[in-house]
Amino acid sequence: MACKLLVRKFQSLRVILEEKITVNRERVAKLRRDNGETVIDQITADQIVKGMRGMRALVNETSTLDPYSGIKFRGLTIPECQARLPKKHNQPLPESVYWLLLTGDIPTPSQAEELRSELASRASLPQHIEDMLNSLPKSLHPMVQLSIGVNSLCEGNQFDKAFKSDCKRADYWKSALEDALNLVAKIPRIAAIIYRNAFKDGKICAPSQSCDLAENLGRMLGWDDPNFFELLRLYLTLHSDHEGGNVSAHTTHLVGSGLCDVFRSYSSGLNALAGPLHGLANQEVLKWLIELWKIVGDNPTEDDIRKYVEGTMKKGQVVPGYGHAVLRVPDPRFLIELEYKKNYIQNDPLLNIVELCYKVIPDMLKQQGKAKNPYPNVDAGSGALLHHYGLREYEFFTVLFGVSRAIGCSASQVWDRALLLPIERPISLTLESLEELVQQAKS
Ligand SMILES: CC(=O)SCCNC(=O)CCNC(=O)[C@H](O)C(C)(C)COP(=O)(O)OP(=O)(O)OC[C@H]1O[C@@H](n2cnc3c(N)ncnc32)[C@H](O)[C@@H]1OP(=O)(O)O
Numbered sequence: 203m204a205c206k207l208l209v210r211k212f213q214s215l216r217v218i219l220e221e222k223i224t225v226n227r228e229r230v231a232k233l234r235r236d237n238g239e240t241v242i243d244q245i246t247a248d249q250i251v252k253g254m255r256g257m258r259a260l261v262n263e264t265s266t267l268d269p270y271s272g273i274k275f276r277g278l279t280i281p282e283c284q285a286r287l288p289k290k291h292n293q294p295l296p297e298s299v300y301w302l303l304l305t306g307d308i309p310t311p312s313q314a315e316e317l318r319s320e321l322a323s324r325a326s327l328p329q330h331i332e333d334m335l336n337s338l339p340k341s342l343h344p345m346v347q348l349s350i351g352v353n354s355l356c357e358g359n360q361f362d363k364a365f366k367s368d369c370k371r372a373d374y375w376k377s378a379l380e381d382a383l384n385l386v387a388k389i390p391r392i393a394a395i396i397y398r399n400a401f402k403d404g405k406i407c408a409p410s411q412s413c414d415l416a417e418n419l420g421r422m423l424g425w426d427d428p429n430f431f432e433l434l435r436l437y438l439t440l441h442s443d444h445e446g447g448n449v450s451a452h453t454t455h456l457v458g459s460g461l462c463d464v465f466r467s468y469s470s471g472l473n474a475l476a477g478p479l480h481g482l483a484n485q486e487v488l489k490w491l492i493e494l495w496k497i498v499g500d501n502p503t504e505d506d507i508r509k510y511v512e513g514t515m516k517k518g519q520v521v522p523g524y525g526h527a528v529l530r531v532p533d534p535r536f537l538i539e540l541e542y543k544k545n546y547i548q549n550d551p552l553l554n555i556v557e558l559c560y561k562v563i564p565d566m567l568k569q570q571g572k573a574k575n576p577y578p579n580v581d582a583g584s585g586a587l588l589h590h591y592g593l594r595e596y597e598f599f600t601v602l603f604g605v606s607r608a609i610g611c612s613a614s615q616v617w618d619r620a621l622l623l624p625i626e627r628p629i630s631l632t633l634e635s636l637e638e639l640v641q642q643a644k645s
Pocket residue numbers: 478479480481483519520521522523524525526527528567572573574575579580581
């Protein structure tokens with residue numbers, strides 16, 4: 203018996219995906235048939251001991267990252283997404299970003315609306331998950347709470363049902379899509395409950411059927427400010443995806459490759475995001491900036507900033523928000539954050555400090571001579587923008603990153619199942635065997 207149609211109400215997205223999946227499966231089959239044994243790259247010993255940097259080893263359809271021009275979502279830069287995707291006010295709707303990442307197509311306004319309405323209809327949580335979240339200690343880091351909340355969504359997931367039934371492997375993507383839609387629809391409410399419990403009075407409004415994902419998130423967090431919703435739309439676009447090799451996307455992909463459903467895979471991805479060298483930098487930057495602001499006041503000089511940065515470096519710490527494993531230019535996402543400040547925000551002292559840091563820090567990192575990329579990344583500016591609109595509890599910031607990254611990671615997981623990608627299982631080496639391999643390669 204064939205797998206039942208799980209995405210009943212959602213024919214257009216499903217039909218579009220089905221057509222594209224058929225074409226892309228044929229591409230994979232042809233690639234393997236004609237060129238499966240073709241050597242396309244070499245690996246150095248350095249890459250093996252230095253975090254696989256530059257090693258091209260994963261298939262990921264949703265986005266690509268160029269060291270010099272930055273991220274492209276399905277071939278579109280973020281400014282192109284801002285110009286071409288259906289939007290509300292001036293920023294793309296998160297739903298249109300999701301449609302783009304899932305299908306590779308720019309949605310029509312009615313397709314974006316269809317997805318908006320579908321996600322809004324799924325935005326509430328089962329009562330027992332709300333109760334469970336409400337029972338967590340307020341002191342538990344918000345990212346741990348988010349990971350627990352997302353993990354708990356796996357109960358009754360469609361992917362496990364399909365796996366345990368006689369659903370064909372070729373149809374797994376359909377249940378993966380169903381779960382992916384639920385993840386993206388429900389994660390804003392998990393995030394908002396965590397925020398309201400940890401930092402406010404625990405009361406929270408219900409999600410609205412008529413709002414987009416960003417406005418619903420903003421309202422449930424407790425805001426009633428269209429400008430904040432607009433910032434959230436930008437934030438959700440900027441952080442949604444960064445090709446497949448970053449720590450959170452790669453973790454999600456790896457866990458999913460063992461055929462874990464998207465909730466458990468992404469819960470693992472969230473734990474990966476919570477590392478200070480990755481998504482937690484979002485929080486670390488603001489903590490660092492607030493300390494700097496306290497010391498230097500509203501109108502610091504470049505020398506004031508230099509002194510503070512020197513202090514960070516002398517302690518042997520990284521300057522948060524600077525550097526990148528792939529990018530070799532200022533992160534285009536950071537430049538868009540500065541542009542947003544220029545267009546919408548007059549004279550915010552903390553954001554002025556962010557700009558002054560950008561003038562001073564790259565030269566200092568160049569002088570230090572260690573960081574391969576001395577420029578700011580996305581985390582250098584996003585927290586100060588949230589701070590401007592009154593969201594100041596920086597321990598919560600990476601949760602918003604996690605809400606956004608669910609869009610890219612879950613779209614990728616649908617494609618992992620669509621392309622029938624197998625369990626990921628590379629081979630590790632002991633130092634001894636690596637030394638031997640190096641000797642063999644040289645002789
Ligand atoms: C959403 C994101 O995940 S964006 C990244 C967010 N993270 C941060 O902002 C934290 C600060 N930045 C960093 O720690 C790093 O630049 C990373 C993790 C982003 C990239 O790491 P890598 O690819 O290993 O960087 P790179 O190859 O340039 O590192 C070389 C050396 O420069 C140092 N370095 C890199 N960035 C910085 C920095 N911002 N401040 C000080 N030193 C740095 C590294 O610690 C490393 O030192 P070591 O040789 O003593 O071990």
